[in-house]
Amino acid sequence: MSPTTEPLTAERILAATEEVLRRHGPAKATVVDVARALGVSHGSVYRHFRTKAALREAVTKRWLDRTSDALAGVAAAERDPGERLRDWFWTLFEAKRHKAGDDPEMFATYQVLAGESGEVVGEHIDELTGQLTGIVAAGVASGAFTAPDPAATARALFHATGRFHDPGYAGEWTRPGVEDEFTAVVDLLMRGLRA
Amino acid sequence: MSPTTEPLTAERILAATEEVLRRHGPAKATVVDVARALGVSHGSVYRHFRTKAALREAVTKRWLDRTSDALAGVAAAERDPGERLRDWFWTLFEAKRHKAGDDPEMFATYQVLAGESGEVVGEHIDELTGQLTGIVAAGVASGAFTAPDPAATARALFHATGRFHDPGYAGEWTRPGVEDEFTAVVDLLMRGLRA
């Protein structure tokens, strides 16, 4: 291809890796493919990422962070904690549902990547439950919620809604009635939360 | 082996299949193995089960029914609905946790089988949510619970506790603190349920 003079950065490698993953899928995407897409030798890729696993982890983190960042705005909004909590859950569900529904192959690819990168996924979940803890604590402060331990309650809320954000259940998200099921679970939880 | 004169029944075939699955695992257990274990030709097995898939489904149903039956007793007990509900969830969690912890290989085997038999699993879940609906309805009747639609509430309860009975999460059930997490979720749900 055109011998680009642009410097080879980690960011360019990540973008190329995402493209290769989209084209070839997680099983067949190789470091050699990524290097070829960039017009460099695979040895150059290894100057920026120690291993193929590290490269994949970085791509995964990038993807997960997009969701966390979108939710951070909702979590930090200046609103009644009850509405904010409901909005946060709804935003999370919708985000996941669209990712899974709009581009199922890429979603499946990222599901595989996430399965390989336990550490990164754990941090992502910690980030999300951290945002939830903030909302719960605000509700307790305003007297709207009762929760002796906001962090523990946040984890409970996250676990209880797993069916609507855990990728393992993605297959269920297109069935008719899921939205009602989601509403039923969230309603029950919010009733349990109120002071 | 000893040429048994006992008649070849579906039940004997199911027992032999379970044994073969235990020995060989789900990937390598064949109909020929089952026939050999029974001292008959594989053609005879096909007189009782139309296909290998049907045989596996029957084994799976048998296994799932053991759990349903154990829980039916708890669901039908004459007790305060609140206690009954808590007991039911706890019994379900403990039953699954012991199956997964005491014999991990067989649990993994049944997880594979269940994945193949969507229909049978669906019926099992319907049975369990049916039991839950009974408890919720009793709570509404006694004035202890508020639930406009007990069946919908039962499904919500089942979904919200999925992390503690869905086999996909079995890996988490041995981590320290799961019991507290389970208690936190159940407490939240029961608070949301009360009138």
Place this chain on the structure above:
DNA sequence: CGACTGACAGTTTTCAATATCTGTCAGCTG
């Protein structure tokens, strides 16, 4: 006659040879 067998066709799995990939590093190049 009803329960069982075993050979058979078509499909799936296994296994070993072959090809490709990962990760390293001495040396090239601008």
Place this chain on the structure above:
DNA sequence: CAGCTGACAGATATTGAAAACTGTCAGTCG
């Protein structure tokens, strides 16, 4: 000399021929 290359060793994946399995059914046996 900083960034890159490409040959290499060991590990992993692919391939296709051979073996095993699934499901059928005409025929055997008590």
